Amino acid sequence: MLEAILILAGLAIIFGLLLGFAEIRFKVEGDPVVDRIDAILPQTQCGQCTYPGCRPYAEAIVKGEADINQCPPGGEVVIQHLADLLDVEPKPLNADNGEEKEQKTVVIIDEQICIGCTLCIQACPVDAILGAAKQMHTVISDECTGCDLCIPPCPVDCIYIVPLEPELTAWKWPLPAGEQA
Amino acid sequence: MNEYALILISTILVNNFVLVKFLGLCPFLGVSRKLETATGMALATTFVLTLASICSYLANEYLLNPFGLEYLRTITFILIIAAVVQLTEMIVHKTSPLLYQVLGIFLPLITTNCAVLGVALLNVQTGHGFIESALYGFGAALGFSLVLILFAAMRERIMVADVPEPFKGPSIALVTAGLMSLAFMGFAGLVKG
Numbered sequence: 053m054l055e056a057i058l059i060l061a062g063l064a065i066i067f068g069l070l071l072g073f074a075e076i077r078f079k080v081e082g083d084p085v086v087d088r089i090d091a092i093l094p095q096t097q098c099g100q101c102t103y104p105g106c107r108p109y110a111e112a113i114v115k116g117e118a119d120i121n122q123c124p125p126g127g128e129v130v131i132q133h134l135a136d137l138l139d140v141e142p143k144p145l146n147a148d149n150g151e152e153k154e155q156k157t158v159v160i161i162d163e164q165i166c167i168g169c170t171l172c173i174q175a176c177p178v179d180a181i182l183g184a185a186k187q188m189h190t191v192i193s194d195e196c197t198g199c200d201l202c203i204p205p206c207p208v209d210c211i212y213i214v215p216l217e218p219e220l221t222a223w224k225w226p227l228p229a230g231e232q233a
Numbered sequence: 234m235n236e237y238a239l240i241l242i243s244t245i246l247v248n249n250f251v252l253v254k255f256l257g258l259c260p261f262l263g264v265s266r267k268l269e270t271a272t273g274m275a276l277a278t279t280f281v282l283t284l285a286s287i288c289s290y291l292a293n294e295y296l297l298n299p300f301g302l303e304y305l306r307t308i309t310f311i312l313i314i315a316a317v318v319q320l321t322e323m324i325v326h327k328t329s330p331l332l333y334q335v336l337g338i339f340l341p342l343i344t345t346n347c348a349v350l351g352v353a354l355l356n357v358q359t360g361h362g363f364i365e366s367a368l369y370g371f372g373a374a375l376g377f378s379l380v381l382i383l384f385a386a387m388r389e390r391i392m393v394a395d396v397p398e399p400f401k402g403p404s405i406a407l408v409t410a411g412l413m414s415l416a417f418m419g420f421a422g423l424v425k426g
Contacts (some may be wrong), residue, residue: 055300055302056300056302056305059296059297059300059302059305060305060308060309060312063292063296063309063312063313064312067312067313067316070316070320071316071319071320071323074319074320074323074324075323078323078324078326078327079327080326080327080330
């Protein structure tokens with residue numbers, strides 16, 4: 053009986069030590085703070101913070117290049133969460149980057165007017181626009197983050213912003229999801 | 234020498250763990266959607282299977298048998314397998330973060346791949362020696378890799394094929410697996426025993 057306990061415990065200790073050693077030996081260099089900031093950001097990839105996406109913005113915050121108040125889609129909630137995480141004072145949204153929308157919006161394409169130029173497809177950061185050259189395009193509203201980046205490139209102005217009514221079928225958890233800090 | 238070749242052929246083709254013994258079906262269906270991930274999974278499983286087979290043989294021969302603790306075999310083997318899988322996970326995370334992300338939950342799930350425990354237990358049951366155990370594990374892993382990669386390649390082609398509506402997705406995958414299993418049953422009799 054004693055032998056059984058000793059052997060099993062001994063094996064477990066040996067493997068534990070081995071794994072502990074391997075953990076140090078194969079340590080993965082990563083920046084957990086970037087991941088946590090990235091998790092707070094709304095992932096609209098809209099670029100209104102002047103960085104090419106949410107992750108680059110998170111990296112810029114960690115490097116100290118960017119301030120925490122440059123994310124209009126996230127608005128006050130994101131600023132508050134970032135301030136909690138980074139232990140700094142929350143500040144109002146930087147007006148240079150844009151304003152926080154009162155309501156979540158998506159865009160729609162007026163398919164009668166669309167000429168199929170694909171310019172909006174190239175502008176969309178989340179691939180929410182479907183279509184091909186000289187075919188009319190359409191927006192997958194489930195995927196649309198409401199960043200409005202597709203509107204400036206459209207040569208015929210056939211993209212409109214529509215507010216997204218909170219219905220049972222369209223309702224999603226508000227971003228950012230829950231407490232991150 | 235001849236005997237070792239027989240063990241390899243037997244585990245790879247005749248008694249293929251996935252298609253003839255029906256062990257390790259979870260990753261066989263889970264990660265066979267793309268050839269790339271299947272190859273990664275095959276490599277990881279090969280590493281785990283061979284190492285676990287050797288380690289469990291050593292533990293059984295030099296720790297359990299001398300003290301008459303055969304009844305602890307299963308839990309000891311599971312302990313060994315879990316440790317080896319953890320080690321593999323760390324190595325994969327370090328060497329190929331992309332593969333680590335793609336394999337996701339299936340990497341730690343090698344622990345519960347019944348082929349791994351099956352090989353360790355069958356080694357004891359058939360009374361294999363050290364080299365035989367290692368070869369048995371390695372052969373089982375090669376067989377697993379072979380069918381996993383074959384299956385993934387087939388599934389990739391089926392993806393673009395015109396499959397009737399009710400058969401789409403997992404159903405056609407299971408039908409394919411069944412046909413593959415039938416084909417592998419054809420190897421029975423190639424090696425006796």
